[in-house]
Amino acid sequence: MTPTPDYRTLLLDAWQEMRQMRLELESLTEANVPVAVIGMDCRFPGGANSPEAYWDLLQNGIDAITEVPSSRWDWTAYYDPDPDAPGRLYSRHGGFIDQVDQFDPQFFGISPREAVSLDPQQRLLLEVSYTALERAGQAIDRLRGSQTGVYVGISFADYAKLSLHSGDLSRIDAYSSLGNTHSMAVGRLAYVLGLQGPTMQLDTTCSSSLLAVHLACQSLRSGESNLALAGGINLMLSPEPTIGFCKLRALSPSGQCRTFDANADGYIRGEGCGIVVLKRLKDAITDRDPVLAVIRGSAANHDGQSNGLTAPNGQAQAAVIQQALGQAGVAAAQVQYVEAHGTGTPLGDPIEVLALGKVLAQGRSADNPLWIGSVKTNIGHLESAAGVASLIKTILALQHRQIPPHLHFQQPNPYIPWQQLAVQVPTQLTPWPSLAHQPRLAGVSSFGMSGTNVHVILEEFVEEAVDERADKQINTEAIAVVNPPPPYLFTISAKTRPALKQLAERYEVFLATQADELLPHICFTAKASTCRICSAIGKPSRSILSG
Template structure:
């Protein structure tokens, strides 16, 4: 019987009942915490009009860029499909939108897809593959390490059948074996999981405009219920056919000038945009435990449907209010905590007042002229991304939190007269401004689907996690940056990208960049390595191609560790490693502990006392020198092994044979240290004094040199065909050294052997 059972037996029935209730309450509290656990955003990838990555996205946002443009000629002939008269059949009255560039470019073999299959692959699938890969790398999650891992994939798209209809419908001769897998909505998420080899829940969803934020909602819930340990969420939208423009024109949903004039009196429909955004998600507790780079935290989630309204696609103000309150409650937040709302904000005369009405019901009471609620919409920059709209708004908030700024909202000239702006404590930021606040910054993002599905997500800025290095850890003076790609051209492009990134981010610790490049990336055959001391140094070396590059062989090369003997020592040897590398330091301290009974002066004081070091002279004694060399080389081997570098062969020279044997497992560390300490002591106290001279000659020539002193000097070692060491009585060695002083053809060195 356990101790707990014994104690329970001594309790009264009432006390046992109270104990059981307390246990159940603890279990219920744990379940509640799990159900509402915050979710960390640890990585992002994107392609938006005018922005191919999160850094470029922030530049677009903060500079207030209008990224709309006319239909690219490679898509379709805008003139033949355009007519300003909405009544003209088969015509669209809008000819500008937020288009992406080069959506026809794709490297299928990078993802294991044949060129033939790629011809029938929806460009939205291609875009998802690229952006997801970039998002994982941004999160420091090497895609190659996710095979068989329960990673959830949740993708939203409202243009899921457009490519299939544009390429196949009405032309059955174009149907191939790849038409289904290339065009099916299910394959958007399914292909991602297949290519990555993940085994978590995988769903593609279409709830119209709210698709990508619904995907994010489901990803967070999947993490909370522990269906997956990592989740990928986002959405994609491409305008690949002019017919979709005609459909929306006939609905009179679009703005003739192609701009979302959100909250403006001139709001007359929405502008369309393309894009893809992916966020990488983890439970906050796991992200903190794994030291992930937390960009922001998802605190609360809400989802519902409009139900009955005045029309199928007409928004419902009460439903919008309820979904935002859900998200606040789920995140244990109050309206007063919220400083910014990224509105759905499509820029319609009907939708904008309804959305502001819902915000009025929730936030007016808790805000004031001194503490206004800031409301904006990224749709004013590059249009409504439809199925990918929500993720674009969410990523905007994350970037704004990181930079502690709110970017400008465009196209607001005259506020919508159907909104009582004078009464509301709301502001629309027409210029970039600092994001001020006393507590953690909190913001919400809304996404309301034409299908009636509404979703709201509450975000909080990343927690301030203490990450203090050990007091004994010093920054490495230099770092190794390793990059790889599938071919030389891609490797050059990658090096150029890193060069630009390092140049524009000189304050980013180079150690972090190198760590992520090595650990958080998949490694390919074509590789380069650059050694640098700072981001600026690394950037310059990449610019000038001052690095080592090559292609790895398919076979594994053999690696040898060579351990040296006496003569290699120098003052402060290993000090930088001792101060900056915990593995090296721990191994060296372990050696120091074992050797304490054998050395009058401990290893640490022997090497690193001072400066100046009063114990340097002791290294001239073999009783100290040999165990010191053993300990340093053993610690260095442990450091290499901690980096994943293991020897196939070990070799040792003189005293180095003992360190080599220990690393090879011939004997343990304690036995090895006892051997080498005893060897050094015996050689110091029992051996006759002698001297050693290194000569840059072969054995035959060395015999000629020492011939006059044959009884006092002999060849000690033949290191190579042109490197010999002779040893003998100090007086005789001194005479040989003096005789060689005038000969330029022979190099010689008196070895510092006691």
Template sequence: MTSQTAISSAEHNDHDVAVIGMSCRLPMATTPSAFWSLLKDGRDAITDIPVDRWGTPEESPEESAESPLGPAGIPRRGGFLDHIDGFDSRFFAISPREAVAMDPQQRLVLELSWEALEDARIVPGDLDGTRAGVFVGAMNDDYSALARGNGVDGITSHTMTGLSRGIIANRVSYTLGLRGPSLTVDSAQSSALAAVHLACASLHAGEATLALAGGVNLIMAPDSTVGASRFGALSPDGRCYTFDARANGYVRGEGGGLVVLKRLPDALADGDTVHCVIRGSSLGNDGTTSGLTVPAQEAQEEALRLAYQRAGVRPSEVQYVELHGTGTRVGDPIEAAALGAVLGTGKPEGSPLLVGSAKTNVGHLEGAAGIVGLLKTALSIRHRALPASLNFSTPNREIPLDQLNLRVQRELTPWPDEDSPLIAGVSSFGMGGTNVHVVLSEGPAGTSTSARAGAGASEAASFEGPCVWLLSGKSAGALADQAAQLHAFATDHPEVDARDIAHALATTRTTFEHRAAVIAHDRTDLLDALTALQDGRPSPHLIHAGQQPRPTGRT
């Protein structure tokens, strides 16, 4: 045991990295709070392939063995986003012609970047000229395949930049004026978590002062699903049976997620909310195995040991691991054996290591899978609860859970030992052997949202005098959308103090040309004014830019 591993898990070090902002767009979960609701309720987001994705059933050759919608053993289910063709190009100062030529993965990452920074209470414009970095994992290029199918006549002046995977990260840096490292990472299915590892390394080295890190994956062409099916990776049941006897492959999923990262000392000095802390991570490869895509237990053990050594965390202190957990017959037993050897057998008898996989909820997001696992674990730390891993009933006979001292998390529960620091790991493995493991823990006392939640008011409108919410948008429609989102948030989160939201809107949001102010004395006035703004109606508690305040008759 090195001097590093002897450090108490409650102690934080200068090399720790704080997660201060999050965003996601996942099947049936377009925000981190919606993702947490999906997880805690034990729901899955797996559906039939949308008929508008690859053509309607009438247009699709259902009787063809080439068709992913056909009966020839090719799965027709997955985790899909709605309306991946939608994009507000004007918001990002992109012409409609260029927007059409852009891979929707570029467009989605732009949106996620803005949302993650807002979640971190950072005005995106304030980063212009700083050494903020962007690290995005992506492995698929379906849109490129579709575009090139149009032949040379479909090539425009925007095709080269629109289809380059490298531009997925660079587009964010260009749009926001960021001068730190900017790269798209492709290590196959471990791409997103590899991007997080590289972002942390960049922060440690001083190359970046802040980093956006995560991944994206969109399923836009049938070819990639056909390829995965013929490779033998996909479950014919359209389910991911992680560590279960029924494990027969994975179900594809799409979406993306980003986190905003900052060195923990800097985050504490800046007064940032700390969702969780990245204590350490490792990145390596299987090397030569019995096959290019066959994982190596020894290499996975090495990745785990190195990550926890760097984190200064003892195996006995780890309470949960978010698995790579694809539900494959070869991969699951090897992952379980490595976890048991490094972590499970190091825990006391009767205190097994809890494990689970978000792939059972939203599918395998391939190049973005690692960020999904990290977000799930960060939200679990934030809410101090562990959600169920779905589709598990009978253990895979090749996974002796009791012997390995592992237990699949089968229901929503508190953490096993809430009196100890919450510590978890996240694994992500690429089919070419690139293994990543990240160690997470809760932040220092008083820095997280969960630490403050219990101190909030019993309802959102804990008013002392008038409360002012400032809203703005690049168009009247965008302003109305902001009102609708705030109305939904205030309704769904009555525990949040309205004055905290007022402060955030005034100090951490970009101001656009279309503006309005809601001035309310109680919760009813607040919600009524937001509804009026959404519907384009006047309200005595609503002021548009340039409009004089109207008396409310209150003192």
């Protein structure tokens, strides 16, 4: 006799299985939540002290590399063309930013005495993070107590030699360790702004800042953060790290970063700071934030064992790109441009291009090549800030729908099989065409000397036309014909008269480049969060360096 089925148990089992499948589906959906870049700011070589100035440098193909300025160190006292000369460096060039000794501590509630002990990397991080938030239209006072995460890449501690590592123990005071500890740099930023999300300093050398972006995206997708600051900082204040890289023979003796070129002979060190402000895309749209670009996916891995501790691993590079594509949910052929790590080393360039070709260049048509370039040819290798410099460049290229020229590419590297790969290097400003009416897509790679690799998939933001919004715009325009818009109140403030004058001058330049229809929004943002830090960047009242 056939036993009677226990329908209750069967239904319960089916319900539990459906519930588990639903949870797995929700988890998969959360992992693919797109993240919006709603603001960014930078201080890069060549006077690129804003995204606008950075784009000007990029589109005009400017090489910002110079000899080491005397304000850093006397390179003639350390120079020797022999790479084996003890205690000497053969590289006398770099990408430098101006006035790293300038800071307005009282703006951030820091006493001048404490500010002297602050690593200029901490000072610059405060300034650029503040202005990035303002560019994102965030009322900074309203962020206090919020679940805003902070993820920052920092590697070197050159400034500590003036106090902690000077050899004179009497120069160490209560502020020295706090002012030169990397974890305190991000901790101080969260403290000054009152942020209570996850806060961490990262150091995987060259991939630090792009890893910061990757982890910030994960935090947003998991709901751990609702807003995030991510980026990196790097300053060259003493010759010791450069001497070390010379002993590795990683640096170019010629003073140029010739990525992908047959004469590539190493990279040029660079410095700067870049910060992006991130939010879940759906929240950014709901909050009517400015969306500069969308991070569709990202991934990170490690080289594992390779030909050497610092040697790149092509298989690992290809794997991390494939993982990022999978998380983004896009096909390889949809990616039109990759901002390569591109250090300009004879070993690294062929390995990277072959990895790109393996994942992204297969089966491409002649009218859809994979464009590749590297900003290191413009500003040098910013090391712990290199990834975010590449990211901001790519965001700007998506916004302008143009690919900036890649410099110093005259004779293609013969170890790269160019004829077998559908890969092209732009040597002039190149229009970025759309692909079958799809949003433009780009990849950004950052591979650390430590072995940690990161790849990010970026998409241009195309706001969908909504009928209701279009009707509202038509109605608004019709009303405006009858009733012209009222005047708007534009407010600015500063703590001193000179600062107020400088701020007004900066706004004059800024407003000259903005569309008239943006004026109400600019006035609203200026009133909600007074743009004070603009007056503190570049021309403060005093110079403070210890020693």
